[in-house]
Amino acid sequence: MSAASWIVVGVAVAYLAACLVLGTWSSRGGEATTVGYVAGDRSLGLLLLYFITGATIFSAFAFLGLPGWAYSRGAAAFYILGYGALGFVPFYFLGPRAARVGKARGYVTQAQMLARRFASPPLAAVMALVSAVAFVPYLALQMKGAGMVLSTMSGGAVPEALGAALVYGVVTLYVLKSGVLGVGWTNTFQGIFMIALAWGLGLYLPTLRHGGVGAMFDHLAEARPELLTAPGLTSGGEPWHWGEYSSAIVVSIIGFSAWPHLFMKAFTAKSVDTIRRTVVLYPTFQVFLLPLFLIGFAGVGFEPPPEAPDRILPHLLMELDLSPWLVGLFCAGALAASMSSGDAMVHAVASITVRDGWVTALSRRLTPERELAAIRALVVVYMLAAYAVAVVYEGSLVFLLLTAYGAVVQFMPLLVAALYWPRATGPGALAGLLGGAALTTLFVAWPDLRPWPLHAGLYGVALDVLLLVVVSRLTTPTPGAEAFVAEAAGRDAPSAPAASAR
């Protein structure tokens, strides 16, 4: 291994060590109970919540995939900015309602809340299953990203499998030790680091290649104008369709807040106002994405081209013969992106499996110590499962991911109905979820069956809403639903409902 590779790997390892120290230090006793481990004793303030939601979203996909999209598909990638503006807004309304019932009734996951509201334990089981199926490929993708970065940047000295094991070994340690607080403090650190790095590279690379951002777009407007106007291109280089572009934005706005690891943050917030302010501040995090587009556009026309569009950023850094210190910092930034999504996911899915699969769906009682031990054991199990998938599975992870995402989007109508519509019933919710998820999966697998070129998830959501309304109307109302919705809205609560709004 050359001296430059040693510096690159050294910077990355130093960064991992810093994350480990911060992540294990940050629990400060909060890990001893389930509410502490899963929901941070409902004590998370604005700063931590902001960076947890922000850094969770800026995953390995944002750091590697987004420049790859801009590089190969041009303006098609703008859809990510398009949904970013409104993506978290539904949570402004749903989050506080969920937080009120969560606090009053002791919920720490969304499926637990829905299963109680709809008096339907099978619903919790279905949601736990969907979440597990959604998260394993997602986590595997993050691991692959981390492994790929370490391997490329060390010039092959660190194999992908070893790189992924090293990075996720660190994540496993701090998630086990510190739970949600470990996730929160490392994400804050990593979020700031990623913003600085992305802006640095996003301004530096266009300058290096073309002499500036403006000059770069002058060049692109001449040479590749089709990359600069929406809806951009498909991955095959054909023009993309406006229906696909627009419906991808709509589905993302609907589904975004329903992701279990994001929705669960309603139960970790210190107050209703903290949740609302996190949503208000969320668009500011989108500014971080802009330099990643610039990086992707800077790669257009670069010779030799990368093996795959996803590799454009590491490829540029390697080929441009930059300082190994800068390359090492990038490497750490990409690991930060991967880790800060992976940690929150594994924490969420382990909590969900125990709370929803075991405790809620099967009505097993667990002592708090046993429950916590089970969650920690599952963190390790999911890490190993995702690692096995990342190393062994040869098929398309993206297909698994799209299927799972299509199913997660179907949670949204149920969440809205649970918190706003007392007449919604358990059979209605179950029918909507299963019907919507099945139709989405069908259209993801066979896109040609769709009547119009719209995102598969949109058809699923439409069927979901239809079944939810019709079946609910045909079945008997759920006992206690009126009181539940009133409590969520902050009406008729036993004591000072507005006190939490500070």
Next chain:
Amino acid sequence: MRALDVAFGLYALVCLSALTWPGYAWLGNRVAPRVLGLPLSLAWNVGWIAATFVVLVVYHRLRTGRDGR
């Protein structure tokens, strides 16, 4: 109370149509004019993110200012 929520809902609809077909296709989807070096098609999206942030701040202020205490 209602008026504020309706106004916010209307903004969300306008914003959504400005970021998708047809609003984006008609108004924002071109290379010129350039904004700080960026093509309008990219700056348009960034602009709506900034506008949404401002609207959310104002909406949140007015809402909690009224029933927050």
